[in-house]
Amino acid sequence: MSQPSPKPQQIPVVVLAGFLGSGKTTLLNHLLHRSGGSRIGALVNDFGAIEIDAMAVAGALGDSTVSLGNGCLCCAVDASELDQYLERLAEPTLGIDVIVIEASGLAEPQELVRMLLASEHPGVVYGGLVEVVDAAEFDDTRARHPEIDRHLALADLVVVNKLDRAADGERVLGLVRTLVDRAAVVPATYGRIDPEFLFDCRPSEERIGQLSFDDLHEDDLHEDDLHEDDAHEGGLDEEGLNEGDLKGEGPNEGAPRHSPHDHAGHLHAAYDSLSFVSPGPLDPRRLMTFLDSRPEGLYRIKGYVDFGPYDVRNRYAVHAVGRFLRFYPEPWPAGGERRTQLVLIGSGIDTAALEKELEACKSDAPHADEHGMWGVLRYVRDPEEDGADPA
Secondary structure, three states: OOOOOOOOOOEEEEEEEOOOOOOHHHHHHHHHHOOOOOOEEEEEOOOOOOOHHHHHHHHHHHHHEEEOOOOOHHHHOOHHHHHHHHHHHOOHHHOOOEEEEEOOOOOOHHHHHHHHHOOOOOOEEEEEEEEEEEOOOHHHHHHHOOOHHHHHHHOOEEEEEOHHHOOOHHHHHHHHHHHOOOOEEEEOOOOOOOHHHOOOOOOHHHOOOOOOHHHHOOOOOOHHHHHOHHHHOOOOOHHHOOHHHHHOOHHHOOOOOOOOOOHHHOHHHHOEEEEEEEOOOEOHHHHHHHHHOOOOOEEEEEEEEOOHHHOOOEEEEEEEEOOEEEEEEEEOOOOOOOOEEEEEEEOOOOHHHHHHHHHOOEOOOOOOOOOOOHHHHOOEOOOOOOOOOOO
16 A cells, blocks of 8 residues: 655644643743753743743743743734744754743643644644643632633643642542543643653754753752742742752762762653564554553653554654654665664553563564555644644
């Protein structure tokens, strides 16, 4: 059967949404400072004449920030106008790896997603919807804004933020999980989540001749919390800093602060991961059965898949965040080894069971059947598609 032609590398665009005060700017600034060597472009949408959020982010991004103030992005521009903003960030000379749209707290996420899917810019691709909620204020927010239930149902990843301030955080987490539609639900304080949930972090070593955000903050890993937007969302709590990290109290008294290479201080230490490598191809039908039934807590899947006789020319890059799933066909590197390589990241996942399920996807069939790739091709973005369901 005819296979899609590989497309030029596109920059994923992630929508970061949530009601006022949920901690979106805090989360974005965290991503900027823990980008793993990747370069992030931000489109910041403040509601108000004084663009506080944009100023907070611009301090880190400089020319890689585009701000649209005094209104909701989904109401102020149409898809063609959005393309103009994205074009600035997709300029090759900037070297942007991922674009994050921080929506106004009053924006409508569904409209933003539709605008991105209708984008005609060839250099960008929709990368998923992340909804941030304030755990401490969740009940009151639902009472004031019942539409939050609809927003949660649309999300691909939900960050339940400010759990340290919630008296009954576990109840809120459980409630949010009942309101989502297969989206991953990630608990957080001060917006600290693993950036790899949203995008592939590029090693700093690849940034020859350019300082990454990680380089700039290597010797100051914790003090940036003082500059996050909780300062204008109600003030910083003393608990915002890990006193053990700063003062060396307890069993590690006198120990140095965590370095970027000290895994005990990394966010991913709280999560489980599975690396799966297969020298042989996978059966597309079996893999789609696995992906369609992926368990709660499996937040992220990334890597490359070899479908063998189903497409001998291309490998398929896979990108999954929560319920969001996309495949991107690309030519096999000349002379490179053909194999499947996947990384799965989650919390509370049974890695042994997942590995067993992936092993069952292996195939030694010498020929492809006519309809075997249909399930996969549903998640290969057609450049002509617009307005489709984001997941």
